[in-house]
Amino acid sequence: MTLNKVHLVGRAGRDPDIKHFESGKMVCNFAIAVNRNSSNRDDPPDWFDLEIWDKTAEIAANYVKKGGLVGVTGSLKFDRWTDRNTGEERQKSVIRVDRLELLSSRRDNEASSFGGSNPDDDF
Incomplete structure (x- = not known):
């Protein structure tokens, strides 16, 4: 049996980047920051x-x-490529x-959209 499952809850580090393909498919990319369960808040x-x-x-x-x-469930994969400059x-x-899963309330999203709060404070 094999298993590749990831569950994360974190805050979006930037607005999503969307790409549309001629096939009609679309992909969205962004990063989330996830705090560790640690006694050291730093x-x-x-x-x-x-x-x-x-x-x-x-x-x-x-x-x-x-x-x-946001909360996400998915699988871990590795993107591989050759660096154009170094060939590595x-x-x-x-x-x-x-x-x-969208875990922010609509009010939270509106506040961050209109500058009512600084989402970086939570990171």
């Missing part, structure tokens, strides 16, 4: 890059804003999101 958050496809990507594009709290093989981990 520990920096862990950052996770997210990749979201199709209808869920559309929902993320319409409703996720920088600083918004590179890789980064990405969470391929299957399920997105």
Whole structure:
């Protein structure tokens, strides 16, 4: 048996980036910051890059804003490429999101959109 499942709750580090393809598919990318359960509040958050496809990507594009709290379920994958400048093989981990939960209230999103609060304070 194999298992590749990731569950995270964190705050969006930026507004989602959307790309549309000729095939009609769309992908949404953004990163979330996840605080560790630690007694030391000065520990920096862990950052996770997210990749979201199709209808869920559309929902993320319409409703996720920088600083918004989201929950995601997905699988861990690695993007691999060759660096154009050095020719070295590179890789980064990405969470391929299957399920997105919007955990911020509408009022929280409006406050962060209109500058009523500073979402970076929570990181």
